[in-house]
Amino acid sequence: MTASVKGVVKAIGLMSGTSLDGVDAALLETDGEAIARPGPTLALSYGPEMRALLGAALDEAVSVALGSHMPKIAEAEHHLTIAHVEAVKALLAQERLSPADVSLIGFHGQTILHRPAAGRTWQIGDGAELARATGIAVVNDFRSADVAAGGQGAPLVPLYHRALVSDFDKPVVVLNIGGVANVT
Numbered sequence: 001m002t003a004s005v006k007g008v009v010k011a012i013g014l015m016s017g018t019s020l021d022g023v024d025a026a027l028l029e030t031d032g033e034a035i036a037r038p039g040p041t042l043a044l045s046y047g048p049e050m051r052a053l054l055g056a057a058l059d060e061a062v063s064v065a066l067g068s069h070m071p072k073i074a075e076a077e078h079h080l081t082i083a084h085v086e087a088v089k090a091l092l093a094q095e096r097l098s099p100a101d102v103s104l105i106g107f108h109g110q111t112i113l114h115r116p117a118a119g120r121t122w123q124i125g126d127g128a129e130l131a132r133a134t135g136i137a138v139v140n141d142f143r144s145a146d147v148a149a150g151g152q153g154a155p156l157v158p159l160y161h162r163a164l165v166s167d168f169d170k171p172v173v174v175l176n177i178g179g180v181a182n183v184t
Helices: 046-065 071-094 127-134 143-146 156-162
Strands: 009-015 022-030 035-045 104-107 108-113 120-123 139-140
Touching: 009 071, 022 071, 035 071, 046 071, 046 108, 071 108, 071 127, 071 143, 104 127, 120 143, 139 156
Parallel strands: 009 104, 104 139
Antiparallel strands: 009 022, 022 035, 108 120
């Protein structure tokens, strides 16, 4: 258990995947190691303009140096962050919760360049702006440290899977099928 988590807390996880279809949000209760209670979820779809903007940011990311902010990338990051703010607010409203009821948000952002074999990954999304707009502490930029340490950039997947199947007889294999599939 991490030193910063005391007891069971509510956390919101946010995800936008390679399909560029929208934001998925989930609320769960955890002690930092185990899932005390899985909670509700919601999905907010992107409109065609947002999907096109994110597609343009993906195209632009391939042509610029890692870490540079070009016009479409900066615009996409701003709109992506707003979409995630809307998802958090919708989930809070759906569950009749206030920001004070939630201890933290895990914010994946949107991957616009991912080459872990070359030690490169780039996610957009402004965690500080998300925190300001929601009033909830935000943890983000998960992939960078994992890729820098030689990982594939999905450090939360095996942790979540371990917590999810902690009461199952072992061995257990979990197949996660998304834009990129992985096995834990």
